[in-house]
Amino acid sequence: DRASYLLGLVGEGIAASLTPAMQEREGRESGLEVTYRLLDATERGFGVDDLPALLTWAQRLGFDGLNVTHPFKQAVVPLLDELSEDAADLGAVNTVVFRDGRRLGRNTDWSGYGRAFRRVLPDAVEDRVVLVGAGGAGVAVGYGLLEQGAVHVSVLDADRDRADACAVRLAKRFGDDRVGVAGDLEQALADAQGLVNATPVGMVGHPGTSVPPRLLRPDLWVSDVVYFPLETELVALARGRGCRVVPGGGMAVHQAVGAFEYFTGRVADPDRMARHFEEL
Numbered sequence: 197d198r199a200s201y202l203l204g205l206v207g208e209g210i211a212a213s214l215t216p217a218m219q220e221r222e223g224r225e226s227g228l229e230v231t232y233r234l235l236d237a238t239e240r241g242f243g244v245d246d247l248p249a250l251l252t253w254a255q256r257l258g259f260d261g262l263n264v265t266h267p268f269k270q271a272v273v274p275l276l277d278e279l280s281e282d283a284a285d286l287g288a289v290n291t292v293v294f295r296d297g298r299r300l301g302r303n304t305d306w307s308g309y310g311r312a313f314r315r316v317l318p319d320a321v322e323d324r325v326v327l328v329g330a331g332g333a334g335v336a337v338g339y340g341l342l343e344q345g346a347v348h349v350s351v352l353d354a355d356r357d358r359a360d361a362c363a364v365r366l367a368k369r370f371g372d373d374r375v376g377v378a379g380d381l382e383q384a385l386a387d388a389q390g391l392v393n394a395t396p397v398g399m400v401g402h403p404g405t406s407v408p409p410r411l412l413r414p415d416l417w418v419s420d421v422v423y424f425p426l427e428t429e430l431v432a433l434a435r436g437r438g439c440r441v442v443p444g445g446g447m448a449v450h451q452a453v454g455a456f457e458y459f460t461g462r463v464a465d466p467d468r469m470a471r472h473f474e475e476l
């Protein structure tokens with residue numbers, strides 16, 4: 197058991213990330229001294245090819261762990277000594293723990309989404325879901341939903357190959373009968389209780405919704421992974437229709453909860469971290 201931790205986030209364009217504040221505050225509240233640095237590839241001028249050296253130097257400089265985000269989550273996988281089964285299934289790591297000279301790869305994106313989802317809609321964990329967006333976030337969301345008990349996930353993406361690849365990855369873990377690729381959104385939604393947007397549409401700079409508003413019926417729950425802004429156009433429209441909603445902030449908080457626990461071996465307080473996130 198240690199009292200102080202040096203951590204960091206490796207990613208592109210992460211200057212506005214709330215993760216350092218969340219992790220350092222949770223450390224203080226837990227009686228730990230957590231220092232959490234942003235290692236912004238855009239600002240510091242490094243890329244995927246520099247990742248091996250970055251990991252070596254982070255270890256030499258005494259870092260205890262790193263969170264990893266776009267575009268490094270897949271590239272980091274072959275550089276690790278050990279992978280959790282879920283991270284191997286996803287082919288992506290967002291949390292690297294340095295322990296006894298070894299690099300351990302973990303993924304708290306899927307579990308973060310799953311935890312956030314269950315807290316808001318505990319009665320909906322077995323529903324049939326349409327997942328729009330099959331990139332890194334989409335695969336993690338699908339994994340989180342299926343792990344929670346979703347009966348079926350239908351994947352859609354503007355890029356059909358990405359939808360196929362996501363469905364293959366999920367089906368390998370959860371079985372062909374629980375995962376499919378949907379050709380037609382309206383048809384897929386007719387048969388579903390829930391909808392998740394895992395595309396960047398709705399983010400600052402990407403206005404709009406990935407789903408035509410007319411398809412948002414009141415008995416559908418609607419979730420978004422986008423959390424800049426916290427209330428996306430999709431979430432606002434759905435809320436206005438009377439749909440139950442799961443906004444993207446919950447995933448952001450709960451991936452940090454899981455990462456804190458991997459880094460420190462301590463249990464984090466999810467309510468406290470969520471309150472702090474809302475204050476930021």
Ligand code: NAD
Pocket residue numbers: 266305328329330331332333334352353354355358394395396397399405406421422423444445447448449451
């Ligand atoms: P990505 O680029 O890997 O994947 C996005 C996918 O969406 C692509 O496959 C693309 O083809 C598809 N797409 C784009 N527009 C579409 C549309 N109109 N209809 C259908 N498909 C469309 O990106 P990613 O890493 O998966 O991230 C997606 C979003 O999730 C980003 O906005 C990111 O900020 C957010 N995110 C949030 C959290 C969180 O904690 N809440 C975590 C990770 C990512």
